[in-house]
Amino acid sequence: MATLSLQGQETASQHTKIPPPRHGDDLGSAQTTEDEYVYIADGYPMIRRIIFIMAVCSSMFTNQSGLSNSITTLELIGESFGVTDPGKLSWAIAGYGLTLGTFVLIGGRLGDEFGNKAIFVLGMGWLALTSMMAGVSVYSSYPVYVLARVLQGLGPALTVPNALAIMGKCFSQGPRNMAFAWFAATAPIGAMAGFVFGALFAMTWWPWIYWSQALGVSFLFALSIVAIPNTPVEGERKQRRTIRETLDRIDLLGGASGVTALVLFNFAWNQSLVTTWDEPYVYVCLILSFLFLAAFFYIELRLARYPILPVAVLTSDIAFVFGCTAAGWSTFGIWLFYAIRICLNIGGQTPIQVAAWLSPILVTGIATALVVGKLINKVPASSIMLFAMVCYFLTSLLMALRPAHSTYWTYFFFATIIATFAMDSSLPAATIIFANAVPRQYQGMGSSVVMTVVVYSISLGLGFAGTIELQINNGGRTEADLLRGYRGTLWFSVGLTAFGAILALIFLLKDHRRRKLAEKRGREGG
Incomplete structure (x- = not known):
C-alpha cells in the first residue's frame, strides 16, 4: 500500500571508501578489499540478497498486517469484553496508529545514533512481546487490550525507518531502487495477510490473531539478527561521546516535547468519542498539546544543536x-x-x-x-x-x-x-x-x-x-x-x-x- 522512495538520501559519509564492518555474515559473501564493499549488500550472492531483502521488508509487512488484522474483527473482540461503544472500539486502531506515527521520526534518529540494525531488531522483539500481550489480554480487560495495541505500534515505529536506512546504506543506487520497490510491494501483501488471517483466527478464538502474530514476528526477530548486517559506521560516531553529547545528538528535549504534544492532541480527539467534550480533562489535554507544540518549535529553533526536525x-x-x-x-x-x-x-x-x-x-x-x-x-x-x-x-x-x-x-x-x-x-x-x-x-x-x-x-x-x-x-x-x-x-x-x-x-x-x-x-x- 505504501511506496517509500529515498531518492537523494545518501549522505557524504556513505560515499566515502570505508571497509565493511564485521557483521557475522553466516549466509555467504566473502570480503576482500577495502574498497570493494562500500555498499555491503552489492556483493551478496543472489540467495543471500533475497534473504536480506526479505528480512528488511518484513518491517513493512508486519506494520500493515498489524493494522489490518484488527479492523474486521473489532466488534467480535469488543463483544468478548462486553464493549460495543464505537468510540471505545476505535481506540484499538487509533491507538496503534498513535504510537506508530508519534515515534517514527524518533525511531529513525535512534537508529542513526545507536545502529540501525540494533534498533530494527529491538523493534521486532518489542512487537513480538506486545503481540503476545494483546492475546493474553483476553484474560484481563478491554483497557489492557487497548494498551497492548498502543504498545504494539512502537514496534513498527522502530523497524520501518531503520529498514529504509539499512537498505539505503547497504545498496548502491541501482539495486537500492529495486529494493525500495519490493519494500513498498510488501505493504499490500502484509495488509491482505492481516485481513485474511485476522478473519480466520477470529472464527476460532480471536486471541490467536495476536499469538500467531507473535510467533511469526519472533521468527523474523531471529532472521533479522542473522540476515541483516551492521550498517557502516561514520568516522564521527567512532569517537567516544559523553552522555551529554549523546543526549544532544538525539535531541531529547525536542523529542520529548514533540511526542507529548502529538500524544495529547490525538488522545483528546479520540478520547472525546468515549467521554465527549463535557469532561474537563479532554479539553485540558487539547490545550496542553498546543503548549507542548509551542515548546517543541522553540526548542527546535533556538536550543537544539541537532534538531530532530x-x-x-x-x-x-x-x-x-x-x-x-x-x-x-x-x-x-x-x-x-x-x-x-x-x-x-x-x-x-x-x-x-x-x-x-x-x-x-x-x-x-x-x-x-x-x-x-x-x-x-x-x-x-x-x-x-x-x-x-x-x-x-x-x-x-x-x-x-x-x-x-x-x-x-x-x-x-x-x-x-x-x-x-x-x-x-x-x-x-x-x-x-x-x-x-x-x-x-x-x-x-x-x-x-x-x-x-x-x-x-x-x-x-x-x-x-x-x-x-x-x-x-x-x-x-x-x-x-x-x-x-x-x-x-x-x-x-x-x-x-x-x-x-x-x-x-x-x-x-x-x-x-x-x-x-x-x-x-x-x-x-x-
Missing part, C-alpha cells in the same frame, strides 16, 4: 506536501474503517468476505508500487501528487455514494482499485518533494518525516471522523442511524480529499511556473 528549513513546498499527505492518508483511514463497518454491520458481510473484497490490493498494490518506482524519476513529483489526490477523492466519493446493499462489482471494487493508485503514488511524490525542498544534510530524514505524517494522520482522522459520527447518528440505536453516522464520516473524507486535491493543483501550478522561470533563465544565461 529542522523547523528552520521548512518551506512552503513542504507545507503543501504535509497538507496533501495528511488529507489523503487521513481519508484512507476513514474510508477503510467505515466502509468495512458498513459491510459488517449493515451489509451483512462476514470478516472473511470483506477480506476477499479487498483482495485486489494484492495485485494492484504490488504492480503500482513497481510501476511508480520506474516512473518516479521521469514524471514531475508535483504531477504525481495531483494524480494521487484525485484518486483519493474518487475513492472517497465512491465509498460515500455506495448503497449499503450494493453488489461488490460496482462501487467497492473500483474504489479499492483506485485507492491503491493513490497510496502508492502519493508517498514517493511526497518524499521527493521533501528532499528537493531542504538542504542535503536533511534529506535523509525525508521518508521518516513523511511516514510520521502518514500514520499520525490515519489515527487523527479516525478521531475527527468518530466525533462526526457520534454527533449525527442519534446514538446509533437503529440501522438507519448507524448508516447515517457512517455516511457522515465518508462525506467528511470527500471534503478532506477535495481540499487536498486543491492544494496539489496549486502546488503543481507553482512548480510549473518555477520550471518555466528556470528554463527562461537557462536560455538567457546560455
